[in-house]
Amino acid sequence: MRLEAKNIGFRYGNGPWLFQHTNLTVEPGEIVGLTGPSGRGKTTFCRILSGYEKPPEGKVTIGGLPIISKGMHPVQLVFQHPEKAVNPRWKMGKVLNEGGRPDLELLDLLGIEQEWLTRWPGELSGGELQRFCVARALGAGTRFLIADEMTTMLDAITQAQIWHAVIEIARKREMGIIVVSHEAKLVERLCHRVIELH
Numbered sequence: 001m002r003l004e005a006k007n008i009g010f011r012y013g014n015g016p017w018l019f020q021h022t023n024l025t026v027e028p029g030e031i032v033g034l035t036g037p038s039g040r041g042k043t044t045f046c047r048i049l050s051g052y053e054k055p056p057e058g059k060v061t062i063g064g065l066p067i068i069s070k071g072m073h074p075v076q077l078v079f080q081h082p083e084k085a086v087n088p089r090w091k092m093g094k095v096l097n098e099g100g101r102p103d104l105e106l107l108d109l110l111g112i113e114q115e116w117l118t119r120w121p122g123e124l125s126g127g128e129l130q131r132f133c134v135a136r137a138l139g140a141g142t143r144f145l146i147a148d149e150m151t152t153m154l155d156a157i158t159q160a161q162i163w164h165a166v167i168e169i170a171r172k173r174e175m176g177i178i179v180v181s182h183e184a185k186l187v188e189r190l191c192h193r194v195i196e197l198h
């Protein structure tokens with residue numbers, strides 16, 4: 001089931017068009033890099049793909065069908081700031097369960113410790129918190145993951161561990177990934193192909 005964005009046009013309110021006639025196809029199991037200068041609309045495009053924004057022009061489909069808005073979205077977005085992505089009043093066990101029953105192998109691959117599940121978000125480091133956001137995004141129903149500067153604020157070792165886990169799971173499940181990053185080396189290393197938003 002491929003993810004397709006066809007003829008997408010978007011602008012905020014009555015502002016100028018950020019992009020128009022934009023197309024993207026990602027196959028299951030494919031890893032695609034999305035690059036472009038700052039402010040060009042990469043994050044906005046990712047938000048459209050994952051259902052947070054409805055484009056005034058064009059459509060997004062999976063397997064040729066529009067995405068149903070009930071339940072967990074099959075296109076999951078993980079962005080740079082994990083502290084903005086979790087409810088500060090929920091302990092981590094509950095945060096994790098938002099993505100469905102956690103996959104123990106995945107938690108292990110991501111280096112999530114059992115003891116962290118009883119902590120509040122504010123009691124974890126940024127890197128520890130981001131591991132939870134990744135685990136939550138990789139629920140059983142996820143077909144495509146969008147990593148929008150997902151590991152940008154992390155040290156090289158944590159970055160490598162998270163990507164190793166994500167790639168491993170993606171390979172097993174034939175999940176597609178879109179990688180948005182300003183780190184050219186990371187994009188080059190991870191992706192089968194790279195497209196530029198312009």
Ligand SMILES: Nc1ncnc2c1ncn2[C@@H]1O[C@H](COP(=O)(O)OP(=O)(O)OP(=O)(O)O)[C@@H](O)[C@H]1O
Binds near residue numbers: 018043044
């Ligand atoms: N809610 C909003 N209302 C109005 N304009 C917005 C809104 N969100 C983003 N923008 C504008 O849309 C443009 C594209 O932003 P976006 O975050 O998608 O770009 P980007 O390519 O991801 O940038 P970066 O690489 O710096 O993260 C920017 O000029 C931004 O100021």
